[in-house]
Amino acid sequence: xxxxxxxxxxxxxxxxxxxxxxxxxxxxxxxxxxxxxxxxxxxxxxxxxxxxxxxxxxxxxxxxxxxxxxxxxxxxxxxxxxxxxxxxxxxxxxxxxxxxxxxxxxxxxxxxxxxxxxxxxxxxxxxxxxxxxxxxxxxxxxxxxxxxxxxxxxxxxxxxxxxxxxxxxxxxxxxxxxxxxxxxxxxxxxxxxxxxxxxxxxxxxxxxxxxxxxxxxxxxxxxxxxxxxxxxxxxxxxxxxxxxxxxxxxxxxxxxxxxxxxxxxxxxxxxxxxxxxxxxxxxxxxxxxxxxxxxxxxxxxxxxxxxxxxxxxxxxxxxxxxxxxxxxxxxxxxxxxxxxxxxxxxxxxxxxxxxxxxxxxxxxxxxxxxxxxxxxxxxxxxxxxxxxxxxxxxxxxxxxxxxxxxxxxxxxxxxxxxxxxxxxxxxxxxxxxxxxxxxxxxxxxxxxxxxxxxxxxxxxxxxxxxxxxxxxxxxxxxxxxxxxxxxxxxxxxxxxxxxxxxxxxxxxxxxxxxxxxxxxxxx
Amino acid sequence: xxxxxxxxxxxxxxxxxxxxxxxxxxxxxxxxxxxxxxxxxxxxxxxxxxxxxxxxxxxxxxxxxxxxxxxxxxxxxxxxxxxxxxxxxxxxxxxxxxxxxxxxxxxxxxxxxxxxxxxxxxxxxxxxxxxxxxxxxxxxxxxxxxxxxxxxxxxxxxxxxxxxxxxxxxxxxxxxxxxxxxxxxxxxxxxxxxxxxxxxxxxxxxxxxxxxxxxxxxxxxxxxxxxxxxxxxxxxxxxxxxxxxxxxxxxxxxxxxxxxxxxxxxxxxxxxxxxxxxxxxxxxxxxxxxxxxxxxxxxxxxxxxxxxxxxxxxxxxxxxxxxxxxxxxxxxxxxxxxxxxxxxxxxxxx
Numbered sequence: 065x066x067x068x069x070x071x072x073x074x075x076x077x078x079x080x081x082x083x084x085x086x087x088x089x090x091x092x093x094x095x096x097x098x099x100x101x102x103x104x105x106x107x108x109x110x111x112x113x114x115x116x117x118x119x120x121x122x123x124x125x126x127x128x129x130x131x132x133x134x135x136x137x138x139x140x141x142x143x144x145x146x147x148x149x150x151x152x153x154x155x156x157x158x159x160x161x162x163x164x165x166x167x168x169x170x171x172x173x174x175x176x177x178x179x180x181x182x183x184x185x186x187x188x189x190x191x192x193x194x195x196x197x198x199x200x201x202x203x204x205x206x207x208x209x210x211x212x213x214x215x216x217x218x219x220x221x222x223x224x225x226x227x228x229x230x231x232x233x234x235x236x237x238x239x240x241x242x243x244x245x246x247x248x249x250x251x252x253x254x255x256x257x258x259x260x261x262x263x264x265x266x267x268x269x270x271x272x273x274x275x276x277x278x279x280x281x282x283x284x285x286x287x288x289x290x291x292x293x294x295x296x297x298x299x300x301x302x303x304x305x306x307x308x309x310x311x312x313x314x315x316x317x318x319x320x321x322x323x324x325x326x327x328x329x330x331x332x333x334x335x336x337x338x339x340x341x342x343x344x345x346x347x348x349x350x351x352x353x354x355x356x357x358x359x360x361x362x363x364x365x366x367x368x369x370x371x372x373x374x375x376x377x378x379x380x381x382x383x384x385x386x387x388x389x390x391x392x393x394x395x396x397x398x399x400x401x402x403x404x405x406x407x408x409x410x411x412x413x414x415x416x417x418x419x420x421x422x423x424x425x426x427x428x429x430x431x432x433x434x435x436x437x438x439x440x441x442x443x444x445x446x447x448x449x450x451x452x453x454x455x456x457x458x459x460x461x462x463x464x465x466x467x468x469x470x471x472x473x474x475x476x477x478x479x480x481x482x483x484x485x486x487x488x489x490x491x492x493x494x495x496x497x498x499x500x501x502x503x504x505x506x507x508x509x510x511x512x513x514x515x516x517x518x519x520x521x522x523x524x525x526x527x528x529x530x531x532x533x534x535x536x537x538x539x540x541x542x543x544x545x546x547x548x549x550x551x552x553x554x555x556x557x558x559x560x561x562x563x564x565x566x567x568x569x570x571x572x573x574x575x576x577x578x579x580x581x582x583x584x585x586x587x
Numbered sequence: 588x589x590x591x592x593x594x595x596x597x598x599x600x601x602x603x604x605x606x607x608x609x610x611x612x613x614x615x616x617x618x619x620x621x622x623x624x625x626x627x628x629x630x631x632x633x634x635x636x637x638x639x640x641x642x643x644x645x646x647x648x649x650x651x652x653x654x655x656x657x658x659x660x661x662x663x664x665x666x667x668x669x670x671x672x673x674x675x676x677x678x679x680x681x682x683x684x685x686x687x688x689x690x691x692x693x694x695x696x697x698x699x700x701x702x703x704x705x706x707x708x709x710x711x712x713x714x715x716x717x718x719x720x721x722x723x724x725x726x727x728x729x730x731x732x733x734x735x736x737x738x739x740x741x742x743x744x745x746x747x748x749x750x751x752x753x754x755x756x757x758x759x760x761x762x763x764x765x766x767x768x769x770x771x772x773x774x775x776x777x778x779x780x781x782x783x784x785x786x787x788x789x790x791x792x793x794x795x796x797x798x799x800x801x802x803x804x805x806x807x808x809x810x811x812x813x814x815x816x817x818x819x820x821x822x823x824x825x826x827x828x829x830x831x832x833x834x835x836x837x838x839x840x841x842x843x844x845x846x847x848x849x850x851x852x853x854x855x856x857x858x859x860x861x862x863x864x865x866x867x868x869x870x871x872x873x874x875x876x877x878x879x880x881x882x883x884x885x886x887x888x889x890x891x892x893x894x895x896x897x898x899x900x901x902x903x904x905x906x907x908x909x910x911x912x913x914x915x916x917x918x919x920x921x922x923x924x925x926x927x928x929x930x931x932x933x934x935x936x937x
Contacts, residue, residue: 385826409828423826426819429812437816438827440809448809 079142081106081268082158082237087136089122092482096122097133098292104237109259109269111279114289114312115370115538120272123289124239128160129153154182159235161226161243169215173197173208173225180229193232200231204261205254220251227258238262239270244278256282274312274370276305276577288312309573313540333397334358335501335532336382341391343377350374350556352381355391357551357558359501359532364523366547366564367536370576374556375536376418379503382534383415384408396500409438414499418506418536420490427479434478435460435493463496464488467522469515484511488519495522502526505536520546540569554578612889619922626917632910641900651899653785657857659895660787661686663794664849665873666891667801668720670882672738672842674805675817675834681727681742682846683870684749685720689847690854691753692719694770694861697777697854698761705776712777712851720847721840723749728839732832738839746870754863761861769862779856790852797845798884814838846870879923894919 080103089097097119104110112120125131127138129147137144140156147153153160167176174194181193194210201207206224214222223243230238240259244252259269259282273279279286280303287297288311296311341355352374359365369375380386381393384405392401395411409415417423425434436443436456443452457474464471469488472481481489487509494502507523508516523546527533537543543550544564552560552575560567560575624634645651665682672679692715700708727741763771779788805811817824817834825831849869854861876894880886901915 383826404830405825406828406830415826417826422820423823425823426816428819429815433812433815437812437824437829440812444809449804450807451809451812 078105080104081141083139084123084127085137085139087123087126087133087138089126089131089133094483095292097126099136100289100292100294102287102294104268104270105285106236106266106268107263108284109263109271109282111271111273111283111286112289113273113276113279113286113308115274118289118312119292120289121241124160124241124270124272127153128158128239151182154233154235157234157236158239159230159233159237160239160241161223161230162241165219165222165226167214167222167225170213172211172213173217173228174210176214176225177210177229177232181233196232197228201228204231204258206258220255223255224258236266237268237270239272241272242274243271244273244275252278274577276308279303279308280305305574306570309570309577312577313569313573332361334360334394335396336534337394338381339392339394341381341393342389343381343386344389350377352377352556355381355558359534361500361530361532362527363548364527364533364535364546366543366550367534367553368540368543368550368572368576369536369538369553371538373553373576375553376505377556378553379415379417379505379534379536382408382501382503383413412497412500414494414497414502414504416490416494416502416504416507418509420486421479421483424490424493425478425486428477430475431472431478431481431489432456432460432474435463435474435489435496438493439497459496460492463492467492467495468518483509484515487511488515491519491522495526498529499526499531502531502533503536504533507535507537508539508542540572543572544569552576608885615922615925616893619918619925622921622925623918626914626921627910630910630914637904637910640904641896644903645896645900650785651903653783653787655892655895655899656791657786657788658898659891660790660794661849661853661857661869662872662876662891662895663798663887664790664852665846665870666877666887667794667798667873667884668842668844668846668849668870669874669877670884670887671801671845672839673818673877673882674814675838676821677728677731677835677839677842678739679724679742679839679842679846680739680874681724681745681843681870682849682873683866683868684742684746685723685843685846686850686853686866686870687749687753688723688850689716689718689720689844690850690861690865691756692716692847693851693854694756694761697773697861698770701774701777703776705778705780708776709779709855712855713848716847716851717844718847720850721844723847724840724843725836728836728843731839732835738835750864750866753861753865757861757863770860772860773855777855778859779852781856786857788852788856790849790856793848793852795888798887802884846873849873875923893922897922 082104084100084102087097087100087102088095100119100123102123112123114120122131126133127147129150129152132148138147139145145156147156147158150160168179171179174190174197177197178188178190178193197208197210201224206228208217208221208224208228214225217225227238243255256278259271263269263284271278271283283303284300285297286303286308288295288308290312296307298307336357336359338355338357341352343352350373355378357365367375367378377386381388384400384403388401392399394400395403395408395413400408415424421427426437429437432453433456436451436459440451441448442459443456444450445452460474461471467488469492472485472489478486478489488511491507502523504523508519511519520542523533523535535543535546547564550560550562550564550567550572551558552562552572554575555578560572562572620638624638627634627637643651645655665686668682668685669679693712696712696715697708700711703711723745724742726745727736727738730736730741731738757770758767761770763769779790781788805814813824813829814834816827816829817831821831850866853865853869858865872891872894876887876890880890897915897919901912901918904910904915905912
């Protein structure tokens with residue numbers, strides 16, 4: 065596989081328009097970019113491919129001046145340049161279209177674009193701007209009426225305005241951060257037509273995506289990132305979905321560390337059953353459609369999927385945070401469709417969310433109180449008017465110790481803990497009350513190697529004790545080594561059901577990225 | 588060893604909090620009085636003499652002091668009525684309306700059960716006051732708990748409805764033979780006892796006891812912990828199985844009930860009768876004070892004392908030195924302004 069890496073220098077004769085050399089950026093607990101090299105050429109569409117958290121967005125934010133890299137340099141036309149702020153980036157003719165647009169809804173298209181231009185005169189000449197808009201939009205088939213209010217435009221049209229904005233401000237390098245996320249299928253093709261035209265006129269386009277079809281269909285050059293590192297760069301003639309998936313996800317399989325089930329799962333009643341569940345999430349959140357899923361005691365069901373394809377909603381439906389619009393949910397054999405979260409929790413359902421600081425703890429409360437939060441009645445004395453602090457402390461310590469985690473300071477606010485410690489705290493808390501059902505999202509995010517092993521062991525112990533576990537992750541290695549069964553989520557649906565030994569990461573990767581919809585062995 | 592490392596930071600946090608609180612209030616008071624002194628100089632009055640008048644008229648005599656206490660009594664309760672819901676991030680702007688409805692319920696009790704002895708009638712009136720305030724608060728609380736309307740706006744709008752209902756009741760049914768806009772004096776059994784021959788009534792004790800109970804409740808009780816969790820991160824609290832809707836309903840209605848009790852205290856203890864438009868903004872003053880001190884019970888006591896002192900002193904100042912009474916509103920506004928500017932001291936001192 066290593067031969068896939070670094071082909072481009074030999075095959076390309078012209079010098080790059082822009083090079084990022086040895087870019088390293090770390091955040092507390094994680095190295096987001098690890099000595100990344102990236103060459104951008106004029107007249108090319110360059111795709112940055114990778115899972116969520118692979119470091120694509122960080123890299124682009126460094127290029128656009130939102131972050132400053134710890135190490136590394138940016139070279140443009142052979143000269144090193146400093147990009148400290150977005151306005152430096154614009155000076156260097158780099159433009160970025162955000163995932164969430166930055167337009168003012170009550171302004172017209174022309175006013176929005178005028179606002180963005182740096183050489184704006186004291187007295188606005190909107191007329192000339194409108195003419196420029198019309199001229200450029202004709203050339204690139206970016207038809208937008210400059211007099212229209214932005215609030216009247218569809219998301220696709222708003223994206224055109226964002227692109228026009230960059231073109232009018234003379235950007236030569238256009239960065240698009242997951243541009244197709246907001247578009248309907250026919251709009252996607254139109255967008256890529258525009259990008260093709262721009263490419264022929266000498267623009268360089270950087271396309272951030274995790275959808276394979278876009279890459280194989282339109283990109284001239286692909287850089288694949290995995291865990292903050294460049295795992296390979298391919299040019300168009302070398303592209304294949306196969307190779308990309310191999311670069312995106314782990315290459316080798318770790319042999320399963322779990323033992324076989326003591327008894328076949330089907331002999332017992334499932335701890336959780338979902339019957340054709342549908343949700344109507346608010347806003348842009350994904351809707352679940354026709355979810356059928358059973359989890360049996362002593363079983364880990366892994367959920368694979370690129371973030372934002374309904375895994376979070378799946379966990380939240382089980383917990384009761386998200387309402388079922390349709391279908392029914394059974395917990396431990398009882399109809400729990402309309403149970404309150406409190407009741408679900410009292411039935412020993414543990415929830416380890418993807419973002420502990422937002423979803424699991426109250427940041428400024430001390431660690432010990434956060435540890436007691438899910439089960440305050442255990443510590444109530446004097447009919448609830450007093451809490452037994454000593455018991456809280458002892459239980460908190462024991463919860464950490466039994467998983468082999470280091471006990472953190474218990475009287476500091478939870479938000480002062482590092483990401484990894486906070487994750488350990490959540491795991492310790494949730495597994496401390498011998499749960500019967502565990503929903504674990506991104507269990508090992510932010511954990512070091514030792515804690516990851518401890519967390520995996522804790523999860524397997526919980527499984528041995530007879531709990532059913534829903535393990536949501538993007539880490540295929542983790543899923544393949546821990547899961548008894550594996551399902552794949554794509555756009556709110558379950559598109560694949562496997563036993564880990566019957567499939568391989570390539571097939572799962574295909575399904576995760578929607579490159580084809582197929583059903584594996586169902587059970 | 589582990590025990591020690593755990594406990595040391597807690598102590599220093601408490602100490603730091605006490606120090607910063609004292610420094611904060613000291614600076615706030617000094618600064619607002621300095622600013623007001625400049626204003627007095629500007630209009631040609633002697634600020635030193637004026638301050639002497641304010642303080643001797645209020646703190647210098649038992650009577651003056653008792654009047655300060657009298658005017659701070661309802662504000663203690665309405666301040667708490669706002670502070671309690673604020674702990675779970677609910678904004679109760681409706682203390683004024685809840686106070687009116689509570690007073691109306693209590694008045695009904697006073698007029699209906701006149702024959703009862705005080706030891707039965709007073710508790711009945713208190714319960715009715717609590718109930719009235721709670722019912723009035725239930726409307727915004729329920730609408731909030733089902734996720735329909737924000738409680739801030741509904742509770743605020745209900746403030747202008749409540750006095751109309753009281754007007755309807757008093758004009759229509761309850762007015763005495765002599766007046767159209769007020770009831771007859773309550774029987775003695777319906778009056779809250781007063782202390783030491785002053786106008787200070789039992790309501791002060793209600794206020795102080797409830798504030799202390801509130802402080803203990805938030806700090807030590809199981810529900811206080813859950814409320815702090817909701818206040819810090821409602822979504823996480825929900826995921827942890829804390830019943831958010833129940834808390835919204837119960838806490839907001841309890842806040843309303845306390846404001847209703849303030850209404851009962853004013854009708855029974857202060858006026859001894861019910862009249863239309865009987866509140867001089869006690870509900871709003873409680874809101875202001877509670878948010879200024881961040882819902883802190885000690886802060887509510889200190890701040891309502893200061894505000895009441897300024898008000899009472901202003902009355903005297905008008906008589907002794909011919910300063911227009913409205914200028915006292917300027918001093919009050921300056922005080923509130925300085926308190927709002929508090930974060931800049933706090934940050935500067937850290």
